[in-house]
Amino acid sequence: SVPTLTLNDGIKIPQLGLGVWKMDDADAPAIIENALDAGYRHIDTAAAYGNEAGVGRGIAQSAVAREDIFVTSKLWNDRQGYDETKRAFDETMGKLGFDYLDLYLIHWPMPTKDKYVETWKALIELRDAGRIRAIGVSNFLPDHLERLIEETGEAPAINQIELHPRFQQAAQREVHEKLGITTECWSPLGQGEALSNPILTEIAARYGKSAAQVTLRWQIQLGCVTIPKSANHERMRENIDVFDFELTEDEMAQIKDIDSAEGRIGPDPATADF
Ligand code: A2P
Numbered sequence: 597s598v599p600t601l602t603l604n605d606g607i608k609i610p611q612l613g614l615g616v617w618k619m620d621d622a623d624a625p626a627i628i629e630n631a632l633d634a635g636y637r638h639i640d641t642a643a644a645y646g647n648e649a650g651v652g653r654g655i656a657q658s659a660v661a662r663e664d665i666f667v668t669s670k671l672w673n674d675r676q677g678y679d680e681t682k683r684a685f686d687e688t689m690g691k692l693g694f695d696y697l698d699l700y701l702i703h704w705p706m707p708t709k710d711k712y713v714e715t716w717k718a719l720i721e722l723r724d725a726g727r728i729r730a731i732g733v734s735n736f737l738p739d740h741l742e743r744l745i746e747e748t749g750e751a752p753a754i755n756q757i758e759l760h761p762r763f764q765q766a767a768q769r770e771v772h773e774k775l776g777i778t779t780e781c782w783s784p785l786g787q788g789e790a791l792s793n794p795i796l797t798e799i800a801a802r803y804g805k806s807a808a809q810v811t812l813r814w815q816i817q818l819g820c821v822t823i824p825k826s827a828n829h830e831r832m833r834e835n836i837d838v839f840d841f842e843l844t845e846d847e848m849a850q851i852k853d854i855d856s857a858e859g860r861i862g863p864d865p866a867t868a869d870f
Pocket of ligand 1: 615782783784785786787788791806808809823824825826827828831832834835
């Protein structure tokens with residue numbers, strides 16, 4: 597089974613989960629059931645994905661108990677602010693059909709709106725009230741993290757950021773380590789981009805693995821949580837099959853060289869405003 601990491605609040609998270617961005621709400625229940633069947637016990641959704649209801653239905657229909665599954669959702673940008681956050685959280689819980697959530701993240705910092713500190717205070721209260729087990733953020737830059745800590749005394753358990761072989765985020769990971777924040781990788785496969793890289797395919801051939809598996813294994817060995825998205829049964833099984841081999845220090849160093857100044861795929865959190 598998938599190993600867990602212990603977050604700064606003592607909560608354990610399976611180090612690999614299923615991402616469900618761009619998954620149709622109508623398709624989600626069957627895909628979730630497939631994933632649980634393949635051994636996944638961690639699902640990463642968001643209000644913005646429009647599939648919380650389908651994810652909740654898939655979990656309810658499955659033979660796996662709710663408490664054995666780690667579920668993440670995220671607060672969308674237009675719901676930031678203290679009161680609005682609490683309303684949005686209730687809506688998310690209604691859609692999922694849950695009475696508690698494992699992890700709730702602020703999806704983007706939205707620095708131009710400047711509401712993320714009061715949003716964070718609402719998350720702290722929801723956690724203290726027992727409605728969320730762990731709270732965190734996504735796409736927060738070091739400045740944003742430091743401000744949360746300064747103004748509330750509480751560091752996020754997790755920062756979920758874009759991270760894949762072409763965009764490795766070494767400096768950001770170092771800041772996380774200093775602050776006791778676990779790094780979680782979104783678009784861990786670079787939306788498929790990394791998979792034809794010759795360094796990865798060569799290492800993969802050595803182990804009888806795929807470039808996708810080497811990429812996910814690299815993230816595991818960096819100490820990150822990773823959430824590859826796949827709607828396909830075989831690829832879903834392939835992506836969780838990364839716990840029977842280990843990359844050498846030399847291979848980890850080779851992968852470091854894939855990092856690129858032009859590697860970013862998604863929006864820059866410093867200016868993202870949507
Ligand atoms: P599919 O859902 O058809 O499997 P990321 O998680 O970086 O955003 O990448 C997700 C994309 O990569 C999806 O388009 C997904 O397509 C594809 N993908 C997921 N797993 C694999 C894999 N093992 N090999 C190749 N492509 C994959």
